[in-house]
Structures are given as structure tokens and as C-alpha cells.
Amino acid sequence: MVPELGHFALILALFLSISMAVLPLIGTYTGNTLWMASSRSLATGYFVFIAIAFGCLAYAFQHDDFSVRYVVSNSNTLLPAIYKFTAVWGGHEGSILLWVLILSAWTLAVSVFSRRLPLDMLARVLSVLGMVATGFLLFMLMTSNPFDRILPRSPQQGSDLNPLLQDPGMIIHPPVLYMGYVGFAVAFAFAIAALLSGRLDSAWARWSRPWTNVAWAFLSLGLALGSWWAYYELGWGGWWFWDPVENAAFMPWLVGTALIHSLAVTEKRGVFKSWTILLAIFAFSLSLLGTFLVRSGVITSVHAFANDPERGIFILLFLLVVIGGSLLLYALRVPAIKNVVAFSWFSRETLLLGNNILLMLVTATVLLGTLYPLIADALEWGKISVGPPYFNFFFAPLMGVLCLLLGVGIVSNWKRTRFEVLRQWLQVPLLISVAAGLVFPAIYGDKYSVAAAVSVFVGVWIVAATVNDIRRRLRNASEIGAGLKRLGPSYYGMVSAHIGVAFSLLGVCLNTIYSDQRDLRIEEGKQITAGGYSYQLVGVERVRGPNYMADEGTVLVTRGGRDVASLKPQKRHYMSGGNIMTEAAIDAGFIRDIYVALGESLGGRSWAVRVHFKPFVRWIWLGALLMGFGAMLAVIDKRYRVKVKASAQEAGSPVPEAGVSINKPGMELKENA
């Protein structure tokens, strides 16, 4: 009964989303306020019914309803309750349902928090979101219904959730990632709404900025969580594999990063308008493309759930309508006017343009690397796979240049920057970072590594330039405290995000350069020294978990006679299917991780033990946290809120260049004084 209820709720949600796509839009053309205003209640209803469907599926899991096919393939009576809940999105059908649920939550949030938006704009935005929802609901109901039954002879036991997914990291990784993925739908909806209305002023940039920031913050956190999960759960200490699915989430992040920066330019200076629209379309298109790549079987990967060509054809058609349609709309509606505000060739605008170009280049190389096997196959050049060397070859230098530009960008001024200013404010950071880069490899590690010197130089450069920029902005403040306060949350958000970039960069580079992995054979009670640390295998015991048995080793790690950690790595045998999982034990630290995985018994009392030394690995995720935090901080900026209010009133009257008119000598002073 409950599954049918869920199925029915999905069908109702489909009708509501179709109405939400159609009615408000018609309203905007006929000027019917009632129809436009209906979008709000439709958004609420649509959210409620999706939530009901999601609840029904969760209920089926909690109650071991093995007449539902999806429950059978992803759950088991022995599964702990919390994993019975997360199993809801452990497979293809459920993760699409989660996608739609999150989309409906975003839609609801837009309708609730955009009270100040002009009604016609809100109607258009919600209508676009309704179109996207309609596509996904049709996809779910036609090709991947999570409520499909196996009747009359339903199995007595399910085949269990993949043990890889039975993990705390998996509880939050997909929802957070989807928050980011789907959040770009909002930025996309704003862009399309702007195209439809023909009102391409900076007002729309101001409206979509907070939404884009939040989506980007979630995407950053989601990527970090995924990489953290891979690190401790897959059991070999890797944190990024350039797997097609990782790339699929990474590309929207890269474009999203470009979008955040170009939105800033569009809002503050009224330039790059059509480019920003295009970026918003790209960011969401790449999210959709990711979905397509993972689910159609076009490219195989770890994350590829079920490869089904029928689904592939549906998604491809959907992509054609959404991406093709919006790019066509873009080509037809974007005004080919010249930008009103001019800027000199060396200014903050050009540097941000550089940022955009570099990020798009990186995205293009990642996209090409991900799709190359497909293209080569279609052109009959043979079947080829593209590996990490390709990605690293392009990624490292391009990102390096981007980080160097970052330092220059933050101290430069809008409109025009004089070289003397740069010299004045960048000399000290340059000296500090060069010195740090030269010194670091000499004191850290056994061999002097040039790569490490370059990485430390770039990382310290970002931090030093950022800190120096704070000094620069305080130079006229009478009192430091008051000056710091005046800078405001959005400035600190930028500082936090940029320092996050430095941390992630240092983490990635230093970890790659200095990581050490050894396979040891240790007898119980004996001690082995490797890489400065001693590992003593105290003993191995049999322990029992809710749905597995495990061999649990106790490894005492010491250094120079001092205890560092006592680690308990496990080797689990899951009862449902004889699956074996290695649960590594990690001693986490700010400067380094020690990572111990238990291997097989080597006969007698000897065990194979794999030991990793992972320096600075936490910095990768710490950096992502700082970036996400920074983006969120920028959203709560009060000054920013006030501006939103002011602009919304202004934009209520259809003055085409409303945004540019507030293009504001006052702002200029605030930023650069």
C-alpha cells in the first residue's frame, strides 16, 4: 500500500510540476497576475508530494518491504537502521528521487526567500525550475520507478546495500553533492528567466549571486566529502582518481567557480553580462551531463549504477531540450550590444576575465579527457582510456597560473590598475613566498624536491597576498578594529575561500610528493620500523558487527619510544554475500595521517599490514571547508542584503539598465579607498 502511495505522490508531483512550468509562464505573457502568483503555491505542493514519495520509500526500507524491487536490491534485514535510511539513495532509482527531492527543496526555497523579487521574474524562475522537474519526474516514472514491485512471489531477503556504501561518509556525501549539483539549476533558472524577459541588467546577477554561492559551497563540500570517503573507505589511501563521475561533479564546480567570479563583475561593473549568462547555462548543463554520463552506460565507472540504454536515450533527449533549448534561446535573445562600462586592459576586470578563461580551459581539458574515449570510439580510432597522467599534465600548470593571478587579482582595482600599486603591495608577499618555497623542501623530507618548492611558493603566495590585501584595505583606517569590521562578511568570505584554495593546493601537492606506502609482514607481538615510525602488531581478534564478522588488529604506533597512536584496522566479512571490506584505521593529524590497513593472515602468527604515511592530506579537505564557509559567509553579508532590497524595488519598474545605473562611484570608493 505504502509504495503505491509513493508512486501516486510522484504522479501528482509530476502534474504539479507541469502546471508550475506552464501556468506562470503563460501568466507572464498575458499579464495575468493570478497565474503568475500561482507559481508559489504550486512550488509548495510539488515539494510536499515529492517529500511524501521520499518518505514512502524510506518507510519501505525501514520495514523491509521486499516486494519492492529497489528495496530488494539495496537492503537486507540485518542492515542497521541508519543504513536502511541511507540505502534509499544507494542505487539509481533512489538517487534520482533524492535529486528531485533536493530540486523541489531548492524550488521551495526560491519561492520563500524571493519575496522581494518582481512577480514576473519569480514566475519565470519557478517556471524554468518546473520544466527541469518535469523532465526528471518523467524520467523517473518512465524508466526508473523506485516503487516497482515484485509480485506475487517476492523474495524473503534482500541482497544488501553494497558494503562500500555502508559508511557514515555515504550518509551525507550524496545529499550534499546533490545540493550543489541541483543548486546550479537555480542559477540556470535565473539566467533563463533573464533571457526570457529580455531584461539583462545587473539586477539578475545580484539576485542569483547568493543562490550560486550556496550551490557552489555545497558542491565544494560534496566533492571534499566524496574524496574523504574514497580516502578512508576504499582502503588504499587515494583521494582522487579522475574517474569520469568525479570529473562529472568537478566540471560544474570549475564552471561554478568561474560563474561566481563573473557574477561579481556583472553585478558590480555591469560588464560580461552575456558571458555570465552563458556560464550559468554551462554550469547546469555540466551537472546534467554528469547525470547522463553516469547513468546511460556511455562511460563505465565505479559509480555507474545501472547501465541501461533506454535511460540513456531519455536523458539524451532531455539534454537536447534543456541544453540545446537554452543555448538556442541564448543565441537568439542575448543582445549584441557593446558593454556600457569601459575598463582598461589592466584592471580587476581583465584579471577576472583571465580567471574565467583559465577555469574554462581547465574545464575543457577535463571534459575532453572524460569524453575522449567516447569520441575516439565513435570515430573508430579504437577504444582508448584516458588516465590521470593526461589530467595532471594540463591541470597542474593551468591551476598554478590561476593561483598566481589570484594574488595579483585581489590587490588590483576595478577599471584600471597602475603597476606601481602592484609593486607596492605585492613585493613583500613575493619575497615571503619565494623564501618559503626555497626553504621548505630543505627542512622537510629527505631529498630536496623542486616540485615541492614550486607548490609551497604558490600556496604561500596566495596566503601572503591575501593577508597583505587586508593590510592594504586597513591603511587608511584610523583604528584597526573598526577597519576590520568595516570590511564586511563578503570580503571575509573571499579571504576564507582564497586561503582555502591555498590549503587545498598545498595539501594536494605535498601529499602527492611526500606520501609513503609500505606493505609490511608483521608477526603478532613483534615490531617493525618503517619511515621513522615503529609499528607493533599487538594482536588480532575476531569481532562481530551487526551484519559482518571482522578480524580486528591492534597496531601500536610509536616514534622514538613515544606512543603515537593505537590503531584498530579491520577486515570485514559481510554475511549477506561474502563481501570482504578493509576498514583502514587512521591516526589523523594536522600535519600528517598514519593509515593502517590489515591484510591477510600470512600463516602462523604473521599478518600482512599496509602502512601509509600521508603528509598534509587533511589540508585538501580543510581547504574545501574554508572555500565552502567563505561562500556561505558572503551570502549573509548584511550590506549585500540591503542592496538586494534596494535593487528589487528598482527592478520592479522595467528600466532596462536598472542595474548599471547603480553603477556606483560610492561602491568604487568603498572597494578601493
Added chain:
Amino acid sequence: MGRLKLFIPLGIFLILAVFFWRGLSIDPTSLPSALIDKPVPAFKLSTLKDEQHLVDQEEFKGKVSLVNVWATWCVTCRYEHPFLIKLKDKGVPIYGINYKDDVAQARDWLQEYHDPYVLSVVDSDGRLGLDLGVYGAPETYVVDTKGVIRYKHVGAVDEMLWEKKLKPLMASLRRD
């Protein structure tokens, strides 16, 4: 002219869409037809367990078996591994081809995650893989009693593939 420039993104996307369409219509998991119904290419290689023990293509004759190309560097192999163990427990003979891998690491891997294979052939330089037309791990072949390749799958073997394709195919081959 300025207007035309704006159609460039649309054009690029449409070109990509054509490739996606092709990608869907050519089954990415099917074997280039050249090797289907041909015998396993000749080789003479050592096994992972014992370097002295050389095996060749004759090994596959006399039963219907799966030949699985795997490597420790391959993430998807790690993913499909538990299912191969399940198949082994059901009594399906699976032969491994350890493709372009480090022998010591490969041995560790099998010890750590259990060994689903009757034996694993060491193909360190990927010569056998080249002859087989391997373009990435994992790949799985169905080989009949005469040592002839009857089916090839690229990507992870899972419950769905097994129930829908491999199991019926192997059963019918066994009957022939």
C-alpha cells in the same frame, strides 16, 4: 555576423550530442566483432601464484569459463570483486588475466580480498591484452569448451549482467 557568433556554443553542443548518440547506439561493452567466435589468442605466460608454472590457451578448453581482465590500479575491479567471489562460490570457473600490473601488489590484493580465480595469468607488458583487444580493465569474456571467445563485456560484472546475459549464455554453451 555578431549574431552568428552567439550560435557557436549551440553548435558545439550539437556536435557533442551527435557523439553521445553514437555512444549510445554503439554498445560500448560489445566486442569489436573481429574476436567474437575466434579462439583465445595464443600465449604462454606464468601464473600469479607460481612464476614457474606456465600456462597457454589450452588451459581454457573443456569447460565454459569466464576470463576476467583485472588489475590493482583499476577502481572498478575493486568494485566488481565481491561479485566475482559470489560467482566463484556458485562454482563458476573464472580465469584472471592480471593486466599491466605489479605482481607483488596483485598478490597482496588477492590475499586481502580473497581470490575468485582458478588461476591468474600474469600479463605484465599487456601483450596478451593487446591480442585480446583489451582497452581497459575490467573486461570479462565468456569462453566456451573449445576455447573460443563467445562474448565480451567491458566494465564491472554485476548481478544484472550475470542474470540477464552471462548465466543464460553459459548455460546454453554448456548444453551445446
